[in-house]
Amino acid sequence: MEMAREGAGDSGPKIRANSGKSRCHTDGIDPLESEMREDQIVLEKYGDIIHTDWKGVRRHPHADYRIRAAQFAPFSALSGYDDELARTARPVEERTDLTESARLELDQKLRMILESPGQEEIEIEYFQADPCKKGGTYRKYRGYLKELDLNERSLCMEDGLRISMGEIRRVEIL
Structure with a gap:
């Protein structure tokens, strides 16, 4: 049982009711008719230019491929994210306290220096605290003492580095 509303010059949607299998959308419009109507709307809007040959922009010269590629270069959508990952991944160690004998040996070497x-080259191993995380790293410095x-x-070194005496773990005269 199929009913259809058709009239002369009627461009509206056809309404069908059938008891069999339905090919209609849930809104009652045939998908084929809907697609044809969309095509007709596109032709009404853009029919005058739809089959025109494209020759490119005439006012501006064609851009070099490197300039065009720069538009699609990777960028960081989350500013600071890479820095935060590097900070999190940076290894830190706990500061170790010197034994009494190691402290006496260090004091003796510092007195000699x-x-x-500024006359003898020295190597100093010292603790540098991490500004963002608990702990830090042990660093080695090689140079000459200024004062x-x-x-x-x-200790003020000749290149301007200042090393706190409480952070020094080891000193060697080279």
Whole structure:
């Protein structure tokens, strides 16, 4: 049983009711008719240009491929994310305290170095605290001592580096 509403010059949707298998959308419009109507709307809007040959932009010269490729270059959508990952992945260690015998040996070597600053090359292993995480890293420095700053209890090296005496773990005279 199929009913259809058709009229002369009627361009509206056909309404069908059948008891068999339905090919209709849930809104009652035949998908084929819907597609044809969409095509007709496109032709009404763009019919005058739809079959025109495209010759490119006439006002501007064609861009070099490197300039065009720069538009699609990778970018960081989350600014600072890479820095945060690097900070999280950076290894840190706990600071170790020196034994009494190691502290006495370190004091003796520092006295020898302070007797003649800037004359002998030294290697210092010291702890540098991490500004973002608990802990830090042990670093090695090789150079010449410039002076001892008693107010700050630090060694001033010739290149301007300041090392706190409390952070020094080992000193070697080379």
